[in-house]
Amino acid sequence: MVDIIKRFCIAVALGLCIGILFLGTQTAKAEEKRDLLEVEDQTFIWPTVGEISDTFGTREGKHFGIDIAALEGTPVVSAANGVVSKSYVSDTYGEVVFIEHDNGFETVYAHLHDRFVSEGQAIEGGSQLGTVGNTGRSQGNHLHFEVHDGSWNIDKSEAIDPLFVLSEKDSDRYAAWSLDSAYENDTEDSEAVYVMSNLPGMGKAGDQERNVVGQPVKMVESGDTLWSISQLYDTSIEELMEWNGLSDESIIVGDLLIVDQ
Ligand SMILES: [Zn+2]
Known part of the structure; x- marks a missing residue:
């Protein structure tokens, strides 16, 4: 008889434990969801226009941002109103700007070519703080x-x-693209400008085409040739030339090429 009571008690205790665990996870889930909703209420302006070349959480979880590939000199804008908390040169980030926002968030813009803001300066969302670079x-x-x-x-x-x-x-x-940029007047790098301005979605804000982010484009890296790129994307030199309006096979490091259609 004592044995049966013991077993009964153990069963009740186990049941309670499982119940508490279950409730616990439900509450945790609800909290996670609420946090996410709160975050989603915050919307930020895209800091520049280009191709997403790496996402958050890659490199064994050590990549704490996203990479947006774009030509050197492409405008970079503040993602929201705020105050410049840092603007300096770092060994890793290169030319970098940090902005503290009114909502308590802080954003970081790294590897810039130029910085146009200094510490303590107030900045509006969509205002230019620098340009894309490789520092x-x-x-x-x-x-x-x-x-x-x-x-x-x-x-x-x-x-x-x-x-x-x-x-x-x-x-x-496309806030960064709608700024008056150097592209139209840039004659030094006219080939790159040509490719850029012909990318679908690369028009001024408000244009109908809108798919540049996620478009199948590749940035030309040193050592690349039209042949190597055509092999990589299972296409031909002729198609690459046609899609990108190239008159010969020369390409420039930093160009964005359409690689599929
Ligand atoms: Zn990165």
């Missing part, structure tokens, strides 16, 4: 962009995936 620990021109739900710290523990909070509105997506 610091970087291979090829791109913007490394981080969003922190709180202040930046060395462990980057507050970093979130920028794609969660970047606005889907075209006016926010």
Whole structure:
């Protein structure tokens, strides 16, 4: 008899434990969801226009931002209103700008070619803070962009995936492109300009084509030839030339080439 009571007690205790565990996970899930919703309420302007060449959480979880490949000199804008918290040269980030936003977030813009803002300066969302470059620990021109739900710290523990909070509105997506940029007047690098201006979606904000992010484009790297790129993307030199309006086979490092249609 005592044995039966013992067993009964153990069963009840186990049941309680499982119940508590179950409730616990439900609550945790609800909280996660609420946090995500709060984050999603924040929308940021795209800091530049280009091809996403690397996403958040890659490199064994050590990539705490997204990379947006674009030509050197492409405008980089502040993702929201805020104050410049840092603007300096770092060994790893290169020419880098940090902005603290009114909502408590901090954003980071790294590997810049030029910086146009200094510490303590107030800046509006969509205002230019610099240009895309290849400074610091970087291979090829791109913007490394981080969003922190709180202040930046060395462990980057507050970093979130920028794609969660970047606005889907075209006016926010192409803010950097709608700035008066050097492209139209740039004669030194006319081939690159030609390719850039012919990319689908690379028109001014408000144009109908809108798919540059996620378009099958490749940035030309040193050592690339039209032949090697055609092999990589299972296409032909002729098609690449046609899609990109090239009159001969010469390509320039940093060019963005359409590689599929
Ligand atoms: Zn990066």
